[in-house]
Amino acid sequence: MLISTIATVTVPVADQERALAFYTGVLDFEVRTDNPFPMGRWLTVAPKGGETTLLLASWFPGMAPIGGLVVTAPDLDALAARLRANETAFEGPSDEPWGRQLLFHDPFGNGYVVSQA
Template structure:
């Protein structure tokens, strides 16, 4: 039986509250789950309408930040302005042979590429 989808990607974060503030307050993601978990909270967020969620996991202190997750946004200039307003680290937007993109890191070093849709 083939795998049919990716449900959740785990992001290592040192502080779930700070991560939640970044993903909901800066990126405008919505909370999908926020439940007690033996090692903290099972806290997932996602862009509105997206199928795949991000698990903000604080129980992997030795897990290095991940990079290369690709997101999509219709207006990279607006995203850049929002990231700048919140003093978030980012580069771009830039026009590349494959399209327009912006790079950013969350407060814990997890890296993202955002492609303009």
Template sequence: MPISSILTITVPVADQERALAFYTGVLDFEVRTDNPFPMGRWLTVAPKGAETALLLASWFPDMAPIGGLVVGAPDLDALAARLRDNGVACEGPSDQPWGRQLLFHDPFGNGFVVSEL
């Protein structure tokens, strides 16, 4: 049988509490799971209504930040303002041949590309 969905993407973070504050407070993600795990916490977050969640994993100290996580938002100008108001540097929004986009990094260096929906 073929794979039918992507459930979770592991995002390396150095501090799960700080990551949780960023993803829920700044990006307005919801907590999907927050359970004890032998190496810390199994902590996942996602945009409301999204199928795929991000696992905020602190137990991979040698894992490099990931780049190019592509997500979507209906209002890039409002998101850019929210990010900047929270001290997050971002590039854009800018018009590209494929559409409007906004670029930013989480506090741990993981890179996001936001495409306008």
């Protein structure tokens, strides 16, 4: 095996503070690193207990939002309620042939597919 883990996924954001508020306040992620970096901050977040982190990077102004990042959640109805309460648009939850899912975008256009864990 040459590669064993996906450690970090870079998520382009225009405003790291706003991104931090969304990922920690709305999605209940935890901060893994928040260090000075020559181009801003090296700011990573992850679901509590999760292994893969998201690097909230503001130094790629031309980078297009990512789409279709697939994550899991134990309770899609609770996630939908949290997104609704925070005025975040979403679709679902819906029952699909492959399982139950919900779709949403973060404030910067990065798209997520959430499947029921």
